[in-house]
Structures are given as C-alpha cells and as structure tokens.
Amino acid sequence: MIAWQTPLVDGVYVVAILVFILGLRSMSSPATARRGIMLAGVAMFIAVAVSVLLPGESNFALIALGVFVGGLAGWYWARVVQMTAMPQMVAIFNGMGGGAAGAIAAVELLVSLGNPVTAGLSLAGAVIGSVSIAGSIIAFLKLQGWLRSKPIVFPGQQPVNLAVLVIGVAFGGYAAYSVQAFWLLPFFLLMILFGFLFALPIGGADMPVVISLFNAFTGIAVALDGFALVNGPLGDAGYALVVAGTLVGAAGSLLTLLMAKAMNRSVGNVLFGAFGATEETGRTMAGSMKPMEADDAAVMMAYANEVIIVPGYGMAVAQAQQKVKELADLLEAKGVTVKYAIHPVAGRMPGHMNVLLAEAGISYDKLFDRDEINSEFPNVDVALVIGANDVVNPAAHRQGSPLFGMPILDVDQAHNVLVIKRGQGKGFAGIENDLFYKDNTHLLYGDAQQVVAKLVAALKKSS
Amino acid sequence: MSADLWTALFIGILSAFVGYEVISRVPVLLHTPLMSGSNFIHGIVLVGGIVVLGLATTPLEEAIGLVAVIMGAMNVTGGYVVTERILAMFDRSKKKAGPP
Numbered sequence: 257m258i259a260w261q262t263p264l265v266d267g268v269y270v271v272a273i274l275v276f277i278l279g280l281r282s283m284s285s286p287a288t289a290r291r292g293i294m295l296a297g298v299a300m301f302i303a304v305a306v307s308v309l310l311p312g313e314s315n316f317a318l319i320a321l322g323v324f325v326g327g328l329a330g331w332y333w334a335r336v337v338q339m340t341a342m343p344q345m346v347a348i349f350n351g352m353g354g355g356a357a358g359a360i361a362a363v364e365l366l367v368s369l370g371n372p373v374t375a376g377l378s379l380a381g382a383v384i385g386s387v388s389i390a391g392s393i394i395a396f397l398k399l400q401g402w403l404r405s406k407p408i409v410f411p412g413q414q415p416v417n418l419a420v421l422v423i424g425v426a427f428g429g430y431a432a433y434s435v436q437a438f439w440l441l442p443f444f445l446l447m448i449l450f451g452f453l454f455a456l457p458i459g460g461a462d463m464p465v466v467i468s469l470f471n472a473f474t475g476i477a478v479a480l481d482g483f484a485l486v487n488g489p490l491g492d493a494g495y496a497l498v499v500a501g502t503l504v505g506a507a508g509s510l511l512t513l514l515m516a517k518a519m520n521r522s523v524g525n526v527l528f529g530a531f532g533a534t535e536e537t538g539r540t541m542a543g544s545m546k547p548m549e550a551d552d553a554a555v556m557m558a559y560a561n562e563v564i565i566v567p568g569y570g571m572a573v574a575q576a577q578q579k580v581k582e583l584a585d586l587l588e589a590k591g592v593t594v595k596y597a598i599h600p601v602a603g604r605m606p607g608h609m610n611v612l613l614a615e616a617g618i619s620y621d622k623l624f625d626r627d628e629i630n631s632e633f634p635n636v637d638v639a640l641v642i643g644a645n646d647v648v649n650p651a652a653h654r655q656g657s658p659l660f661g662m663p664i665l666d667v668d669q670a671h672n673v674l675v676i677k678r679g680q681g682k683g684f685a686g687i688e689n690d691l692f693y694k695d696n697t698h699l700l701y702g703d704a705q706q707v708v709a710k711l712v713a714a715l716k717k718s719s
Numbered sequence: 720m721s722a723d724l725w726t727a728l729f730i731g732i733l734s735a736f737v738g739y740e741v742i743s744r745v746p747v748l749l750h751t752p753l754m755s756g757s758n759f760i761h762g763i764v765l766v767g768g769i770v771v772l773g774l775a776t777t778p779l780e781e782a783i784g785l786v787a788v789i790m791g792a793m794n795v796t797g798g799y800v801v802t803e804r805i806l807a808m809f810d811r812s813k814k815k816a817g818p819p
Binding site: 277286294303313318321325326328349350352364366474475481485501504507511600610 | 734735769771794
C-alpha cells in the first residue's frame with residue numbers, strides 16, 4: 257500500500273516544476289520577471305518543506321539543523337553583499353549547489369556501491385559536482401581579487417590536468433568495480449583538485465563564459481543525482497531533480513555558448529586557451545593618444561545632440577555607475593539624448609553592465625544591445641567609453657588580429673570618441689586598441705568615478 | 720536499468736528542450752537574473768540532500784548528508800535572494816524613468 261504522503265509530495269513536485277518553468281519564462285521581460293521568481297520561491301519553499309514527509313525518513317533534527325544553518329548563511333550573505341560583488345556571489349552560490357550535488361552522490365555511492373547503474377550515475381554526478389564547486393571557488397577568489405585574475409599557467413598544464421582527471425576517475429571506477437568504498441576518498445580528492453586546476457588558467461575577462469558554464473555543470477550534476485535517486489527507494493524526489501537540473505543544464509549551456517559567441521571564440525578556446533598576449537608582431541600604431549581636459553569634454557557633450565555611453569569593466573571596478581547616472585541626467589536636462597550601448601561580455605558575468613546601470617536607477621529602455629545600437633554610431637556626436645577596451649577595438653575587423661571576427665561595438669564610427677581610461681595600458685586581450693589612436697578620439701585619464709565626477713562638476717559649472 | 724530510470728530519461732530529454740526554448744527568449748538585459756534565477760532553481764538539490772540525509776543510517780552518511788543539506792540550503796536561499804535583489808533594481812529603474 258502506498259502511504260498517503262507519497263501522492264501529496266509527488267503532486268507538490270509536479271506543481272513546483274510547472275512554476276519553475278513559468279518562472280524562467282517570465283524572465284523574457286523585466287515587467288514579469290520579479291513576480292515569476294517570487295512564485296518560484298514559494299514553490300521551492302513548499303517543495304522543500306514536504307520532502308520530509310516521504311516515508312522511511314529519519315534524522316529530522318539534522319535536516320532541520322542543516323536547512324537552518326545553510327539557509328541562514330545563504331540568506332544573510334546574499335543580503336549584505338554589495339551589488340558590485342554580484343559576479344562572485346553568483347559563482348559561490350552556484351558552487352554550493354555543485355558541492356551539495358557532489359555530497360549527495362557520495363552518500364549514494366556509500367549506500368549503493370554494489371549497484372552498477374546507481375554507482376555509475378553517482379560517479380558522473382560526483383565528477384561534475386566536484387568540478388563545479390572547486391571551479392566556482394577559484395572563480396570566486398579571482399573575482400573577489402584574492403587570486404590574481406590573469407590566467408595562471410605552468411608548463412605542461414593541460415597534460416597534468418588530464419592526468420589528474422583520468423587517474424581520479426579510475427579510482428572511482430575501481431571503487432565501484434571492487435565495491436570498496438575506501439577508493440572513493442582519492443577519487444573525490446582528485447576530482448576537487450581537478451576542478452581547481454581546471455579553473456586556474458581562465459582569465460578574468462572570460463568569467464562570463466565560465467560562470468555560466470559552472471552553472472550548467474551544477475544543473476547537470478543535480479540531474480545525474482536525480483537519476484541515481486530515481487533508481488533508489490525514494491525515487492519521487494529524483495524526478496524533481498532530473499527536471500529542474502536538466503532545465504538549468506540546458507539553459508546554462510545555451511548561455512555559455514551565447515557568451516563564447518559574443519567573443520567569437522569557442523568554449524574550448526576559452527577554457528584551455530589561456531588567452532592573451534598574442535599581439536601581431538611588427539605592428540606600429542598610426543597617430544597618437546590625445547588627452548583631453550574634463551572641462552573640454554563636458555562642453556563637447558553638452559553641445560551634442562546624442563551621446564552614447566559605452567560602459568565596461570572599468571566602470572564596475574571604479575563603481576562609477578551612480579556618477580554616470582548623474583552625468584546622464586545633467587546632459588538630458590540640456591536636451592541631449594543619452595543612450596547606453598552594452599556589449600554582451602562587458603564585465604565579469606553575463607548582463608553585468610545592465611545590472612550595474614539598473615542599480616544606479618537608469619531605466620532599462622535606455623540600455624541597448626549591440627545589435628540594436630551598432631548602426632547608430634555613425635550618426636552619433638559623442639561616444640563616451642568608460643573603462644571598456646577589447647569590446648570596442650576595431651582590430652576585430654582586421655584580418656590577422658587575434659581579435660579578428662569578434663563582434664564589437666563600432667564606437668570608432670562616431671563623430672567624436674571620448675575614452676575614460678585608467679592608464680595607457682592594453683585591454684585584457686593584451687592588444688593595442690586602434691580606437692585610442694584615431695584623430696577623433698580623446699582620452700580622459702583616471703579612475704572612472706573621479707573622471708565622471710569631474711565631468712559632472714564641469715557641466716554644473718557651465719549651466 | 721529499471722523502468723523508472725527510463726521514464727526519468729524521457730522526462731530529462733524533454734526538460735532539456737523546454738530549458739532551451741524558454742531561455743532562448745530571454746533578452747541580454749536579463750542575462751544576470753536569468754543565470755542567477757537558474758542558479759536558484761538548481762537549489763532543488765536541497766530536496767535531494769534532505770532525502771539522502773533522511774535515509775542515512777551510518778554516521779559517515781549522516782555527516783556527508785548534512786554537508787549536502789547545508790550547501791543545498793545555501794544555494795537555494797542565496798540564489799533566491801540575489802535574484803530577487805537584482806530584479807528589484809530593474810523594477811525601480813523602470814519606475815524612476817516613467818513620466819512624473
């Protein structure tokens with residue numbers, strides 16, 4: 257006889273999955289997104305709550321303790337953190353999911369090592385979950401600035417990584433084959449080591465790809481755990497994990513591909529390429545970098561019909577978004593049209609610039625995608641580039657450049673270009689930017705927030 | 720392989736296509752909340768953690784199960800709060816821009 261709890265719990269899972277899908281779908285418009293995620297939150301809460309009703313469970317005190325400790329820590333941390341730290345927050349919470357998936361796989365392995373199907377599925381879930389948590393920790397450390405964000409490389413890196421992976425998986429396979437749980441220990445240790453090694457050579461500007469990739473990984477690991485659970489005594493919960501995990505796995509994979517495409521590089525190249533410092537030899541720049549005073553730049557913008565602002569990671573680092581909003585408000589008060597051109601991989605996570613500008617209270621109907629706004633640059637009076645480099649480098653149009661083929665914002669087409677830049681250095685890709693040497697380009701050197709503050713002050717003075 | 724596992728496989732394949740279809744409509748503007756929202760949804764891993772901890776019998780299983788529940792709970796609450804905070808900003812940015 258089936259206990260009464262089981263159909264109740266199953267019913268809740270079905271409804272929860274439906275709400276999750278609708279919640280993700282509501283993300284197609286900013287007007288509906290918030291309500292969608294709130295509904296998904298309620299559904300998740302109920303799904304988690306009823307999970308303790310499944311027959312045969314015990315350890316309720318431990319479950320309550322774990323939910324309380326983890327829930328409180330996650331809630332508190334996510335509440336207090338600064339908006340600018342969002343990329344690393346997304347990375348670390350994703351890593352937690354990967355770690356949970358790895359731990360579930362570990363328990364499944366301990367319980368049913370003798371069952372080849374469950375063991376195989378759990379091993380796969382353990383590999384991906386472990387790589388996801390270890391890789392996310394590295395991504396977190398790099399984004400937080402506790403680890404240098406340049407690619408960390410050493411000779412023979414790829415063969416070493418491959419060896420760690422193969423030997424680790426071999427331990428896991430042997431554990432299942434011999435039904436000796438002891439061998440799971442080196443398996444897990446090597447998988448976590450592999451996750452660390454895997455993420456080390458990936459540089460800061462490639463983070464949008466990496467964060468969404470690890471998100472997809474965690475989704476896949478959760479789905480694999482679900483398959484293993486379906487094969488066990490309380491299979492009902494497994495279905496929920498399969499559907500939700502696969503949804504996220506597919507979504508994350510798609511986003512990863514979109515990000516890689518926006519850089520005109522394959523995912524493989526991002527992961528194993530250790531991009532950077534591959535400047536074409538013997539190339540000299542025509543023209544010179546011409547500095548400009550903030551007062552002159554402010555006048556230039558005040559008399560423009562239209563200004564397009566192109567934000568990049570430099571704006572995020574300097575936390576200049578609030579000042580940018582002030583500047584835009586002043587310009588708009590003078591009758592200047594202000595728009596924002598956003599490159600998909602500007603910043604450290606997908607959509608990073610949109611979030612920062614929204615934080616400053618800038619309306620999202622002024623934010624434009626590359627495809628939407630690129631044709632407008634030839635008609636625009638001033639393009640103001642704030643801390644962006646590779647995404648506006650016209651070298652992307654020149655055959656032979658390492659950036660060739662990357663879809664960029666055609667800022668160089670604007671009548672006048674102003675670039676706010678910390679120094680004369682190159683971008684993440686390590687390639688000279690032709691844009692900075694053009695006749696109609698002028699540079700404003702300094703920290704983005706300070707420079708924009710100067711522009712604001714100059715505009716206030718003149719009005 | 721049990722019949723249940725085959726059923727799960729069918730469901731999994733269909734879910735992959737649903738995920739792909741739903742996501743391909745999301746604009747670049749909302750890529751961060753999308754990622755963070757899907758991050759929250761794989762927090763369903765907490766349900767898996769509760770089940771394995773609920774069925775755990777040895778101290779080792781209980782310890783690892785507890786780790787799974789703690790991490791899963793962090794994933795789900797952190798993912799939710801981050802997503803909600805981001806979407807709240809998009810809400811606000813629309814309101815401010817509206818006609819006074």
